Structure formats: structure tokens, C-alpha cells
Amino acid sequence: GCTSNEPRETEDTATGPVTVTENDEPGDEVVIGFSAPAADHGWMGAITSAAQAEADKYEDVTLQVAEGTNDVNVQISQVEGFINEGVDAIVLLPFDGAALTEVALEAMEAGIPVINVDREFTSPFAARTTVLGDNYGMGVSAGTYICERLGDNPDAVVAEIAGIDSLPLTQDRSDGFKDALDDCGLDVDARVAADFTVEGGEEQTANLLSAEPQIDAIWNHDDDQGVGVLAAIENAGRDEFFMVGGAGSINMMEEIQSGESVVEATVIYPSTQAADGVKLARLIAQNKTVGDLASIGVPRTVQLHAPVVTADNVEEYLSVGFES
Amino acid sequence: MVDVDPEPTEQPAPQPLLRMRGIVKEFPGARALDGVDLEVRPGEVHCLLGQNGAGKSTLIKILAGAHQPTAGEVLLDEAPVTIPDPVAALRLGIATIYQELDVVDGLTVAENIYLGHELARGGVTRRSDAARRTREVMQRLGHPEISPHREVGRLPAAGKQIVQLARALSREARVVVMDEPSAVLDSEEVGNLHRIVRELTAEGVAVVYISHRLEEIRQLGDRITVLKDGRTVATGLPVADTPTKELIRLMTGRSVEYAFPDRPGVPEDAAPVLDVEGLGLGAVFEDVSLTVRAGEIVGLAGLVGSGRSEILETIYGARRATSGSVRVGGKRLRAGVDVAVAAGMGLCPEERKSQGLLLDEPVYRNITLSTFARLGRGGLLDEGAERAAAREQVEALDLRPASVDRDARTLSGGNQQKALLARWLVHGCRVLLLDEPTRGVDVGARAEIYGLIRRLADAGTAVLVVSSEIPEVLGLADRVLVISDGRAVHEGPADEIDEHAVLDLVMEGSVA
Amino acid sequence: MSTRSALSGPALRMGGLVLALVLLCVVGIATTDGRFASIGNITTILSLAATIGVVSIGMTFVITGGGIDLSVGSVLGLATVWASTLSTQYMAEDYGWWVIVLTALVVGLCAGLVNGALVAYGRVPAFIATLAMLAAARGLAEIIAGRRTQIVDVDPFLDVFRGDLLGLPMIVWIFVVVAAAGWFLLNRTTFGRRTIAVGGNPEAARLAGIKIKRHTLYLYGLTGLTAGIGAVMMLARTTAGSSTHGTLYELDAIAAVVVGGTLLAGGRGTITGTVLGVLIFATLTNVFVLNNLDSSVQAIAKGAIIVAAVLLQQWFASRERATST
């Protein structure tokens, strides 16, 4: 049961339903600097593509995209570069929020609004606006779903396939997951970390399945590595459990839709965060306000919703899924 | 002069400065030394003789702290000492020039000389001091032209040997051990070296001198110790009273005719096999033309650094000529070693370790390095055939130990040289280029190698030999070319010229 | 005596590795009440070892020949991407699964030959040339894939390479065949002998008439080819092509090769050692996961165990020296 990767005709569906407001009217020319970690996996790739696509929609926006990097030192220098150039706004998805805080502060002090995406700075003054996914909430959603399905069986075996362990966001997701399971008396019986790659997903899952001959539920943090996870599950010929994904790729949604897969659900972690960041950056730079809000100005924090996608509502979310 | 020994010099047995007793050394799979005694007096040149593999280098490495003896003791001034490492030896006043060129290519001449005992203040090198003193030492060694700041990697083999010599001198030692220091030197250099040795002994320094050149021993030595198969067979022989024949008998256990084979003469109509025309290599040499006919041995004589090795390497295609052409059997060769080898050429390079051997591979694979593909079939190896071919040569050349399965690294220097020769004997060549073919080879084997080269020539091989020993070139070759400063200054039959004439030509050439 | 040491030398050196592997298995059995020694788990270990194993065989050659190839992982990734593009898949639907295989092998081979040409003819240090290839191949893979994971949907391909043969997965068989071929090539053919000569003393090899540049070119080509084979295996195992496939495989492969006893400086190589090295690493990861070890602790333990294995080997080697005197 492999999904296909036929091309979708509408590339921009990835950025969600478009609501046209008067804000979309061309305004002052703005240059927005954009920096994000290396696009070494699908979600991150989608982040950058979506940001670029969003920027392309506006003729008044020039997006300067710095090389994706996992070296904070390089990322700092990219932001310094944006400051030197005097861009009108910076959209920053930091590899490590804490490490980029100071340079973001410098940008803010230099009068350049910084829009912080996904991984939060440690100082509230370092960003004009923060667009957040909800890593902890993601873990909670996944854990809660599993609790609902297994809550009556305290001996159920739950496994967790995390991403890169050294990233704080992984820790947040795991914490949320653990806390949610705690609430219904479950715990994580086996845990591996799979590097956010297809290959890592396959390798670690193969070992995990060997280690646990009987599993009831698996939460996989990331749908990119999920391709490998599913391959390993298929290699091992196992199907006694159900799996919950993370991030929300189209692949996984199609698995859910098919109804034959072990994948029952996935927790959305919007890959459109940076696109939101670009939109907000434009508004801030052009001194506009967000529509549909009574208050004036762009809000300080936007936390995106992390809903659980199941067979019941998958149709609704297919359009915002990303190609892993 | 520094010698404060109050006793008269005629005293029959002055107290020995250094004494080694019952030295035994075992290597994995080999007993290199089996009870060796050595006694060295202050101010003497003590020669250590023995065939290849007799254990000379091993003995002096024990003295230098590079090896630990399995048994036996070393006494200095009659007091037992232990020499756990090279530092200890140096501290005791024992400086060693090793047989292998142990210099660091990436450092300058001065830095090599003072390596390990740098002239420094608080760890910071005093470069001008080192340079000044290096210049002095080089002056003393007769090589003022070698700059202290020159990178040693850019010096030819002889230059590296000079640096090693300078290094030993800089140590201000009481005992200087020299393991075949003259092997890479030409006759003028050797004269220089002897002068230095005499200066040292005049200062009361004892010199332990290893060489396979018996005439040299005769000129320089005071007393002789002979090793055979890891044992002392004679010790303290006065040089003056021991005939060469006797020495050879002691070393080899038989009497060897130490002479060059007859020259049958090359027939007038013999076809030229190797034809070199107007060959040049940048500024190193230019306009070298020579012809070697089937069955002929042509020698290249000249001083160290005159460019002879480069001439051979360029003929062989290992260096890209800047002008001229090389023909084998009338066919012009494109550049490239593989082309030359395919055309039937073979080269025994000058530096066997760096240019010739796979040190960590067994002897037979070294011998068949240019033939393994031919001995096998369809890309598959035939190690049985390789071993057989290698064994045949090992026996013919009396390579010791005779096992073809030990690593080349564990062979003594002279035996490594024989293994290299064996490579081309297995290969079979129309043209054989030999660069210092007897460097480090003992008298017995030397005679065998001469005989072998002659037999090869008689079988129709064209041979081109480079040697720094002029008598060897003159004795072996049918025709000689004298090379000076990258130019051929003379060409003629070998029996119409003598050593003096060659040296005169060389001198004229380098002055001109 | 000399034959004895010639025989027992490598055998004893392998002994250290075998012992390390056995110790690991004992630990595995002792700590996992039966889960380690099951057939399923052994198959898992072998399957995990297979892909990196094939790449390591190629790496053994290039290292023995005095070089190094840092690009294997990213070339593998590039080959998976290229062999799983839509157009390749359409062609494979039309002509057969071999289209995918051929594409992967050709991509691997070509990348390897580019490396080889740069090293041999351009005299670019191997480390730099292959590091450049690492960056370039990864970039190219990203562009081709558009940073997507490309799912393979060609059933004939999946049927062949995801299938079993005599109870073992196909990719394990591929590993076995490649290892056997590699052993034969290194130890029984003139190609292998040349490799050792070129790695051991290039100048001596050159003066003996061996075409060292051409041979070097072949060596990198061979390594690229194994990366291509690895790509096929990876496609089979993950059913997807991705530019992230093979990330850091270069380090894993070099580690397996060197732990196996091949000299990093060249001139001495052992396929058996490499296979043992790969199995040790795969078993290690497996035992860790079976024990549900925290990934940070795993990293520390991995470091310690690698060092312990090498020290064990050292100890065996010194015993070998002692017994052969």
C-alpha cells in the first residue's frame, strides 16, 4: 500500500485557502530577509517553499532567502547580513531560538522588525511578532488521542519515535506526549530517535519492532521520517498496532484516508508558519493592520492550531498537508 | 687534542671507551644477533664488516637505543649502562647516522640538524644561531652551497646524507656511529667524509664505521670487527695486518673473486636498442644523447647531483622530458612509465625504500610487482607462480633470509636492494636502467650482481648503469658517459679512461 | 615459522573483532530475554547492516588504495532521487524494474568517476574532491527532488527487491554477494593487488609500471558504483527516494572499514574485517534499542565500545607479535 507521488496541479494549495482582503493591495516596496534551518527534510523544505510562494504572490515583496543552515553561527551571520543591508523586516525560523535571540535583539534595536517563527526566542523584546507552532501541544494531542483509544488498558505498550533528540523542540513534544499519557495511566515503553529522515525512520523502527514483539500504539513525531517508519513496519509485516503521525504530510493523510493503513491519525504542525511570518512581516513593514481583528496592529503572538487529523476530518485538511 | 688521556699513545691496549658484550637480539621470526662482542677505543675508527643481513645495523641500533637487546650488556668507560631510548644514547654521547635516510622532508636543513636538541630559549627557536652554526658545519663538511634554510625534501639523496652527518656532528658526541655513510656519496664526497672522520678521531672521538667498500676500510680504519650471521667471527683485527682476502673469507666463509667480469665486447653490428636523442629536463640536464646496443653496458659517471638519476628517470618516462626523444628498438616512446615498461624497459630506482618497495608486503609480491599481472591469467592472480618465480631469484641472488613470505621491511638494506634487482630479473627486460645497483650490497653479493649484469647483457639486454663509485662504472661498463652539471662531457670506451681522468673531466665540466 | 605468522596474523587480528562481536551478542542475549536471539531480530540486524555494508565494501577499496571518499552518502542519496523520479518510474513501468536499478548504478558510477578524475588527474586531495562532491551531490539531489520524498510505486521493482530468498531478505543477499565479490576482487585478482600497491607506495607502483592514475580512477568509480547499489537497496527498503538518504554514511562506512583493520593510510585492506566492522555497528545499535537505551546514553556507550573494540584488537595484535617470536 504505497501512496503515489503524482504531482498536484495546484502548487499553492499548500498555503491554504486564500482570503483576499484589502491588505493584499500593493503597498510600499519591502525587502524581507528570510533565514531558516537547512531544508534537510520535507517539512522544513515546505516551510521555505511556502514562504517563497507567499512572497511571490506580492509584487511589493522581495524575499531574500539565506542558505538554510543548521549552524547557528552561520545563521547569526545571515541575520547580521540582513541588518547590514537594512532590510525592512526579517522572518527568522532559528535553528535554536535561544542562540539567535541576541542577534534578533540587535536587529530590533536597529529598527528592523523580526518575525520569529516556530522556535521561540528567549527574550520577548527580540521579536515584534512570534508565530508559533505548538510542540508541547502536539505531544499532548498525540498522547490524548492514544489515551482515548487505549485508555481502558493500562498495560498497553506505547512506543515513541522521536526526531532529533538534541533539539529542544523534540524534548517539548516528548514532554507533552508523556504528560498526556500520564493522565490516563499509560507510559512510553520504548522510544527511539530517528533523525527526521526517511532512512533514520526505517532503521530505528526496524530495531524498535524487533525490540517490542507486541505494540499497541506508536507515535511518530514526524511524517517525513514516517515514510521510512511505514516501510519498516511493512518490512516486518506488523499491523497489530495503530500509529499516530506528526506534522501532517499529504502522504500520511492519504494513508489515513485509505483506511487500510496502521496510520490512524496525524497531528498537524503547520508548514505554513513561515508563510504566515512573511505575510505578517509585510504588514508590519507597510504599517498595516491585520484584518478581521478589532484591535489595531499585528498581534504579538500567533499560536497556530495543532489539530488531530483522523479519517473523520481528513478531507478537510488534505489541502494544507505538505508534500514530504 | 681534547684527549686528556695521560697514557702514551703507543700503549698496547688503552682502556676501551665502549664495549658491547654478548648482545642477542630476537625479532619476531628471526634471531638477528646471537652473541656479539664489540670493543671500541677512544680516537679510533673501528670498522664493522659483514655480509648483508649479518646484523650490523641491528647492533648499532641497539647502541643507539632504537632497539632493545634481548640479552647482553653495553659498557661505557667500563661501567654498564642501559639505553632505553635514543635520548639516552645521545645523552651518553653516542650519536648515530642511520643507514636509512632518516630526515624530515618538511623541515629545513638547519631544523633537521638540530631536531630534538633545538637551539632554543624557552621553547622559542633561535633561528639565526642555528643558521649560523649550520653554515659552519656545512662549511666544515665541504658544502657551503647547501643553505640552512633549504627544505630537506628538495635535496637529493646525497644532500640528505650530508644533513645526517651534520646532525651527528652537531651532537658533540664521544662515539659517532656511521652506518654506510658513503653509500650514496661519490668519490669526492667520500674524500670529504674521510677528512671529517679523521678530524673527529684526532679529537679523541671514537668512530664506528660500517661500509661494504673494502678499499675505504683500508684507507680509513684502525681496527675491524667482523660479523657473520649475527655472531662475531673476529674482533679487533688491526687493519694494516689483515689482507682483504682474509676479510672476505671471514665475512662470507669462502673466498670470493672480487673482480669485474670479463668484457666480451659488443659485436660491431649489434642493433641499437635504446636510443636517446637530445633529451632535456628543464634546467636539470640538457641535450643528452646516447645509444645502448644489445649486449652493451653503458655507464654514467659523475658527481652526486650532476643529474644522472634524473636522466635515467626521464628516459624511463617517470619525468616528463622538456625536449628530445627516447626510442626503444627504433620505436619512439610516448611519455609514461607504463609505456616504457611495456616497451621492455626496467628501472631499479635510487632510493629503494621510498621508490622501490612495498615495505609491508611480502618479499615475493615486491619481486613480482611488475609481473604479477603477466604471471596470472585473465585478471586473476597466480600466487603459486609468483612465489616460484621469486624463490628462484632469491636463491640466485643469495638473498637472506631466503624466505619469500616475510615482509620487505624486515630485510636488511642490502637484501632489499637485491629484491629490487630480482623484480626486473623476473620481468626480463630489453633495456635495464640501474641507479646505484650495488648501493649497500656486500662484497660477495656485489660480485654476483656484477656477474649477473654481465650475463644479462650477454643475453642481449641493453644496460645503462649509474654509480657513484667510478671504479665500478669503469670496471663494469663497456662504454662510459661522464656527466657534469647536467651535460655529457665525455663519451668513450670504458677501458680507455681511468678514475683520475673522469674526475678531471668532471671538475673541468663544473668549472666551465 | 614465517608461514605460521603469516597465517595466524590476520586470523588473530580478525579474532579480536570476532570476539568483540560475540561479546556484543552475549550482552544482547543476556539483557533482552530472548528478543535478541530470535530469527526475526537477526534478520533485522542483517537488513540494517546490508546497505551500509555494501557501501563499506567500496570504501574498503578506495581506502586500501590510499584514498578516501566522503561523498558516498550523498551520492547514494542522489542516486535514490534520480532513480525514483517520475520519469524514471514511468520508464520502469514500461520497460521493467531494471531501469531503476540501472539509473542508480549509472549515477553512482558517474559520480565516482568524477571524484576519481579530480583526484587522479586533477591532483585534488581526495578529502577535498569528495567533500566537494558531498556538497554538490546533495544540492543536486535536492533540486531534482524539489525537497520532496519520492515514493517508489513500481511494483515489479518492489517485488524483486523487497522479497525474500531462502528466508533472507533480498538486500541481505545483495550484501553477501557484494562482499564475496569484493573479497575475491581484493585478494585474488590483479586489480586487488594493484590497489594494495597503489595504496602502499604509489611511487614504487608507478615505477613498476602500474598506471596509478587510471587505477585510482577505477577505485573511485568502484566506490561510486557501490553507492549506486546501496541506493537500490535503500529504495527497496524505504520505498522512497530522498536527498537525505545516506546522510553521514561516509563516517559510518569509514568507521566500519577502519575498525575492521584496513589501514586508513592505505596499503592494507581486509574485506572480512569490514564485514565484521559493519556487523558490530549494526548489532550495537540493535542491542541499544532492545534495551531501550536513551539516545544520549547510546552515543556515549557507542564511543566507549568502539574504543574498547579497537583496544581489544590491539591486544590481540600484540599477542600475535608475542607468539610469533
Next chain:
Amino acid sequence: MSTRSALSGPALRMGGLVLALVLLCVVGIATTDGRFASIGNITTILSLAATIGVVSIGMTFVITGGGIDLSVGSVLGLATVWASTLSTQYMAEDYGWWVIVLTALVVGLCAGLVNGALVAYGRVPAFIATLAMLAAARGLAEIIAGRRTQIVDVDPFLDVFRGDLLGLPMIVWIFVVVAAAGWFLLNRTTFGRRTIAVGGNPEAARLAGIKIKRHTLYLYGLTGLTAGIGAVMMLARTTAGSSTHGTLYELDAIAAVVVGGTLLAGGRGTITGTVLGVLIFATLTNVFVLNNLDSSVQAIAKGAIIVAAVLLQQWFASRERATST
């Protein structure tokens, strides 16, 4: 003739690098209408180069001495984490900013000495020993940090190390000082000359009375120390300690060292070359960003430019040979 070639040799070899750097700058200036050549941008490039630069200086020593250190990046990460734990920060509040600096340096030094002891006395191949350290240090760092980024809040520390001096950031000055010290150490002290000897011909070095094991130990210790210094700079630059700091720095550092002209096999090293290598890579990154290149294209271009730089150097070296013969 000999003096001329001695002078012009290294100078010409550096010439290739300088030319590469100049070409890069010309491209930078030509394509970015003034944004490249601004003081702010030059400072940015230098700040970017500083941390990896210091690590590369250490790497130059260990490679010149015939070794390699793959653990620098992860030791750097470990040192940032250790130097930014709460208890270290409390102590720093009480006693002064030097507590943080000292902690980082000691952690780096100790890790380096462990590497050195394994390589020199345990005879573990350097590649393996430091690869093991790479894994172990990263794991330890994760455990200490609890996988959180630790924020540095000690103002005196930040004031000193985030400050400017004569218009240049402090960390750039640290790089300058370390590079100068490294140059002096390599070229003007017995330690440096012995490093070349140990790397170029260990047997000759041993026979000359150099204690090569001890020297090797020192070399790894030195490299560890530079990783510690790098950690201080990283802490200053990011105001945070994290186990992910320094990831893949080993490759960047080795690349800079080798592109600079240091022989990977040991025995020849150049600090000037390393500095130029580091600057080339930093400038490259900067020019790419200024030109808004797609990151996949950047990877390919990076690979191509590295190779081009080395080929340029080759060409210069062959010209040098031609003039000196």
C-alpha cells in the same frame, strides 16, 4: 636559486589562495552593488570566520602532526554546555566571568587529552578514537543540558566577549590572537618544529630523541583547547550553550586546513593557509547570501568552487616547480 625557491615556494602557494579570495571578493563587489564591501559586512564575515577559524588553527597542528581530530565540533558543543550550566553561571556571578572561560577551556583540554592518550598510548587510530569522542561528547552534552539550550546570563562575561575593541568584535580579536600565536608556535618554537617532524617522519623524530607519544598527546590537547576557546566564542556569539553547537565543524575545519595547503598526511602545515582557507569559506557563504542564491544551488556552487580553488593552487604549485627547476 635555492633561496629563491625557498622564498617563492610557499609565497606562490599562498598566492593561489589569495587569488581565490580576491576573485571571490571581486565577485562579491561586482554582484551586490556596494553591500559586500561595507564595513559592516566585512565585520560579519570576520565574525563568522572567527569561531571555526580558532578550531581550524588547532586542527592545523594535529593534522600537521600526522593525526586528525573529528571530535572538535562535539567537544566544542560539550564545552559550551558545561560552561553554561546553572552551577557554572552561579559561580561566575560570584567569582567572575573567568569561571565560564576556565570551564570551557578545561573541558576542551581534557577531552583533547583523552583523545591524545587513546591515540598515542592506546594506539587507537586517530580517526576511530576521535570519532568515538565525537559520539561520546555529544551524548554527554545532551545529558548535561537535558536537551535544552542553556542561556548565559552572566553580564560581565557578555560584556567582555560580546564587546568591541577598536571597532572589531572581541571574538575577531580572539581569532587574530590565536592565529598569531599558532603561527608563532608552529614556525618559531621547538614544539612547532617537532610537530612537523612527528607528522613527516615519526621514525626519524623518534631517533632524534623526540618523545613522539608525549608530543602526540600534547597535540590533541592543544586541539581540544582550541575547541574550548571556540566554545567561549560560541557562547559569546549565541549567548547560549547547546549540545548542537559545533555540529559538523570537524568537516569545515578539516576542509579549511586542507584547502589552505596543509598536508592531510602530516609533515607540512601552514597557519597562513588555514586562515585564508577559513576566510574563503566564510566569504563564500556571505557572497551566496548577498546574491540570494537558492540553497541547493549554493551547495553545488560550493562544491565547484572548492575544487576550482584547489585546482588554481595546483596550477600555481606547478608554476612554482617550473620556475624553481
